[in-house]
Amino acid sequence: EAQVTQNPRYLITVTGKKLTVTCSQNMNHEYMSWYRQDPGLGLRQIYYSMNVEVTDKGDVPEGYKVSRKEKRNFPLILESPSPNQTSLYFCASSYGTSSGYGYTFGSGTRLTVV
């Protein structure tokens, strides 16, 4: 089944404790992206990657890191999480919208930083 898999689904952590949220897609998509979703603010892009070893900042990159060493994986790293990073996070992938395809989203990771 074509899908984007995120792990974990839920995570509670303490301020300053490094964490990684994994994202993997099995559709050979070139493009992958991370979003965070907060009430009243919609989805905001954190980072994106157009191919292996190519990443770029989105609208809200502060406090996050990403890497794209393999085409299928795009982990999101929070080196020193803070409470304002409590949010619902989504990974998405795509062939590219000019191809006529939309994004495929993961099921989300609900992160709470205390």
Next chain:
Amino acid sequence: SQQGEEDPQALSIQEGENATMNCSYKTSINNLQWYRQNSGRGLVHLILIRSNEREKHSGRLRVTLDTSKKSSSLLITASRAADTASYFCAISYSGAGSYQLTFGKGTKLSVIP
């Protein structure tokens, strides 16, 4: 911000009625897409309409695009309780590259059985 703006923010209708939600944007686009999100779940792609298209259909969904007014609408006909969800427009802006999408804040649709 180049977010699309959905209208209304919330909509409540009876099962069997039609639901219409709108999206407005500010600059030239490559295409516009609509997504559905069930509570707390991942977004699901519904339909994509290109800038040179005016209308597209998919099952009970009809999307229109008016580039002169910089607006789009999503019509769900004969709504069902299972259509209860949030609906987002997402815009691929001209010059932003073929991958980039900017999402609006969504319309929350409630279909009452």
